[in-house]
Amino acid sequence: MDIRKLQKTVVAALEDIKAKDIEVxxxxxLTSLFDRIVIASGDSNRQxxxxxxxxxxxVKEAGGQVVGVEGEEAGEWVLVDLGDIxxxxx
Numbered sequence: 001m002d003i004r005k006l007q008k009t010v011v012a013a014l015e016d017i018k019a020k021d022i023e024v025x026x027x028x029x030l031t032s033l034f035d036r037i038v039i040a041s042g043d044s045n046r047q048x049x050x051x052x053x054x055x056x057x058x059v060k061e062a063g064g065q066v067v068g069v070e071g072e073e074a075g076e077w078v079l080v081d082l083g084d085i086x087x088x089x090x
Contacts, residue, residue, distance in 0.1 A: 001064045003035050003084050010085060013058035014040050017051045019089070036085045045075030048089045052078040055087055 007024060014022050019040035028035040042048040049072055056066045059082055067081040080087040 001062065005062065006059065006064055006082060006085055007036055007038070009058050009062045009064065010038050010055055010082070010087060013055045014038070014051055014087075016058075017042075017047065017054050019051050034084055034086050038085060038087045039090075040087070041090045048078055049075040051089050052080050052087075055080050055082075055089075 011022060011024065019042060022038065022040045025037045025039070026035070027037055040051065042051050052069060052072055052075075056069065059066060064082060067083050069081070070079040071077050076090070078089040080089070
């Protein structure tokens with residue numbers, strides 16, 4: 001999937017669940033591991049888990065791939081690895 005389309009999908013998924021302080025950082029010139037980091041926060045662990053789930057669902061619907069998810073059980077800090085984009089939710 002095109003990085004711009006993936007980024008738009010992620011940001012839209014976060015906005016759907018009312019994420020706060022959404023920041024997109026371009027890391028393409030800093031590391032070859034991924035091209036973007038998206039950082040956002042929620043009001044509670046429950047909202048953070050909902051944000052992570054919505055990002056995964058919307059990316060899959062758009063034809064993207066979810067490589068992995070960490071921290072979804074507790075919901076305090078969830079990392080969603082989408083390959084070219086890493087999403088940090090706190």
